[in-house]
Amino acid sequence: MSGFVEKPEPVQVSGLTHLHTGKVRELYQNEAGELVMVASDRMSAYDWVLPSEIPDKGRVLTQLSLWWFDQLADLMPNHVLSTELPSGAPKDWEGRTLICKSLQMVPVECVARGYLTGSGLVEYDDSRTVCGLALPEGLENGSELPAPIFTPATKAAVGEHDENVSYEEVARQVGADTAAQLRQATLAVYGRARDIARDRGIILADTKFEFGFEGDQLIIADEVLTPDSSRFWPVDTWQPGRAQPSFDKQYVRDWLTSPASGWDRTSEQPPPPLPPEVVERTRAKYLEAYELLTGSHWS
Structure with a gap:
């Protein structure tokens, strides 16, 4: 048995239809039929989505993906249409949201x-x-x-x-x-x-x-x-x-x-919350990867 320790309720936004809750991302569709991907700060491991989040993780994943898409643009087309925040979306979606082609x-x-x-x-x-x-x-x-x-x-x-x-x-x-x-x-x-x-x-x-x-x-x-x-x-x-x-x-x-x-790990019991020091150390590792790869300081 595995899955979400605590499955979140997706945010409801006018003009967006919620399609799917993934391990990390929430997937919506806008009225134009485009996909809206929102990367949360959730952390998954061993097929469990953990009860602890890693601050800034969703933004790091989104911004690093965008950087890589640019590095690969001459090699492989990608699905990104826009990074503009949908009308009515919560402020917390800033930096973690992609408007994408429906493939x-x-x-x-x-x-x-x-x-x-x-x-x-x-x-x-x-x-x-x-x-x-x-x-x-x-x-x-x-x-x-x-x-x-x-x-x-x-x-x-x-x-x-x-x-x-x-x-x-x-x-x-x-x-x-x-x-x-x-x-x-x-x-x-x-x-x-x-x-x-x-x-x-x-x-x-x-x-x-x-x-x-x-x-x-x-x-x-x-x-x-x-x-x-x-x-x-x-x-x-x-x-x-x-x-x-x-x-x-x-x-x-x-x-x-x-x-x-x-x-x-072999039991059917969900994993425990992460201690604050593990959360902070993990956040630091994600930011270090971002900064080393992009050459940009995370702010």
Whole structure:
């Protein structure tokens, strides 16, 4: 069992129809048929949306996504139409709201991995493969892969696990042509972002994208290359063979699975609130990632 510890009531705004409450985002539709995405400060981990929020997190995710969309503009079109606040929207939506194209979304999490960690490491230790792709012997936690790989997953509902699937399964589900487009786009965007991040002292270990179609054109959507959707490691402390320090929500995961939290991940009990120091440390990590990548001071 998992999901929301405390499911929020969405804000009602005249002229907007609420469509969906996600782990982090609220999704609305305006009268023009466009999507309105509002990033909250909610934090999710281990398929639970936690009872504690991280101040400014939604704004960091939104502003960092916008920065990345600009870096990728010549490579891949995106879904953003405007950042203008809808009429009647609460002031708190400022900086965390995107007006977006309504796309025909592809039901696949498009994951690119350049380093071995997470669920990929678990599978590799068992079978020397990741999503069925054979990898060489001798890799360990944090090892750089010989080349980046496309390791798709099924997109799960809130409270359920995304499940890694093979490329062949994606082709079966969405068609061979679309699967090929997804793989090419995922690896191209990852390659561009990996190089940009490394120049700024950050290793982009892995990341996930979502894509949709506008007619025949594939478009990147949702958030991109944020601490919620990516693993960011400092270049100067990278050392294979151990868990890496990170700029993402790994700090929250580590606390939840530590004796200090008192929480048993294998139980059906929801996780506890985060202590103030964990909230503040996590906020600091998100801001540090934003500032290192963009070169801008968060204000």
